[in-house]
Amino acid sequence: MRDTVWRLADSSSGIAVSMAIMNFATYGFVLVAPKLLGTAGYGALGSSLNLMLVISVGALGLQATAARRISAEPQHVAQIEDSIMRVTYRAAAALGLIMLLLSPLIQALLKLDHLETAVIIAVSAVPMTLMGGLAGILQGERRWAALGVLYIASGVPRLVIGGAIIAWRATEFWALVGVGISFWAPVLVGWWALRHERRPHADSAEHTGMALLKESIANGQALFAFFALSSIDLIVARNVLSEHDSGLYAGGLILTKAMLFLPQFVVIVAFPSMSTGSERRRALVVSLSLVGALGAVGTLAAWLLSGIAINFVGGEKFSEVEPWLWVFAILGTLLSMIQLLVYSVLARQSSRSVYVVWVALAVMVGAGLMADTVLGLVTVVVVVDLVLLVVLLGISAWFLRDSTTTVDEPAPISTT
Structure with missing residues (x-):
């Protein structure tokens, strides 16, 4: 045993x-x-x-x-x-x-x-x-x-x-x-x-230490772009919403983070295959499909069972956000799929695709600062992330049209 x-x-x-x-x-x-x-x-x-x-x-x-x-x-x-x-x-x-x-x-x-x-x-x-x-x-x-x-x-x-x-x-x-x-x-x-x-x-x-430091910085900047994108909305909420409403938004994001982090095993399993030219395209398609399916189930559950789901985001004190929990579930699913695409960029040892994440981050902050309600802000974030997902999918489809391609762009993430 x-x-x-x-x-x-x-x-x-x-x-x-x-x-x-x-x-x-x-x-x-x-x-x-x-x-x-x-x-x-x-x-x-x-x-x-x-x-x-x-x-x-x-x-x-x-x-x-x-x-x-x-x-x-x-x-x-x-x-x-x-x-x-x-x-x-x-x-x-x-x-x-x-x-x-x-x-x-x-x-x-x-x-x-x-x-x-x-x-x-x-x-x-x-x-x-x-x-x-x-x-x-x-x-x-x-x-x-x-x-x-x-x-x-x-x-x-x-x-x-x-x-x-x-x-x-x-x-x-x-x-x-x-x-x-x-x-x-x-x-x-x-x-x-x-x-x-x-x-x-x-x-x-x-x-040498300097070589490792340069590579760590280069690797980290791609991940920083994603984590900034997935976190900046709550900082915006603290500045455009009342203290009470920003707390409601933070409660809704509990479900978003659950939808983002619970499928982490998919990234773990898929990443080695996404690093191999012959398996890269299939691994990305299968993993995105799996995350999308899990997200659809979670979103449907948040919609139909919102009375139960609210207990997982703080209970009665957060009841005002209950009608919108399915929107926060969609947001978590979009972020999980974007994360997979970012790791696909890392697996391809490329960097230019990450630029669109920085653009989406800037757009999200600019548009988010004009929101004045919880639903308005989460809608802005969902729309921006959906557009980003479509753009990243298009970029990935273009560079992975030949599944044997090992590097999609001349600028590597690792600088050693």
Whole structure:
């Protein structure tokens, strides 16, 4: 029995299970928080968590760089590990300092009651970034069991610690304190898993700290475009809607995030195939179809069972948003499909397709600032994302018309 469990944990299936646990725990936290904080308090917490999601792209860039290089050149694993951890420590310190200096701006942008709340966001950037480098090493070494524990540690402590602190002190500040503390759990797991001594290695000019930093920045900018697109609407809501209505919008986005993050296993399974020229087109079509089908089912359920669905976005306090939950479900489905297309761009080692995401982001902010109701703002966001999805589908269809094409554009994402 023990051997069977270990084989499952130390496999790609185990990673899928671990990420499911992480997502359910994270979703559990966003179910508990609005019920304890109310619309006003959760509006501030939700916008802060969205900003943290955008900040996390630095960690994702580091993770992608470490995993790709270690997998591609295992003979240089020791040097890559040393280099990536040096870059990770420096990036974590630099990002934390930058965010700390920007704390007054963050407070004003998110309309937080206290500067200390913005400081917590800045401090949390440090463990978030550290996790990226540690996770990338484990992923590159294919240490699935340890990576799975790291993923679980990034979700469960948020629910347990964050939920307990909110129950004790139901304010936006203490809610973020709980979240910030929980961010250290996966870092501790990663440190423990990589506690072995570094092996002697021969240096290669391709794996210096500067080379890894450049690649991480290039990888991160594509992911930053997507996460900014998926998060900016709540920041707009905090500035164009009343405190009450922005809280309602944040509650509706709980369903959006569920529709976005629950199909993450599709990205995990499809990404390797999307990186292979002969399988790329079929993998993208199948994965998009699967996400679209799951989204259609979720949207229909949100429409027909809105009375039940509202319990998953905060309950009676958020009843005003119940008639529009199906719209938020559509938004989550669109974002999930856009995410797949962005990862397809990463798999093709290209960058120009990401420019249209930045254009959509600018259009969304401009049009969103003219909205004055919850329904008006979510309608603007859905329309912009739908147009972006159609454009990205057209670009992908053009470049993938020859399934053996390995690079669609001359400008690579990786600059080594």
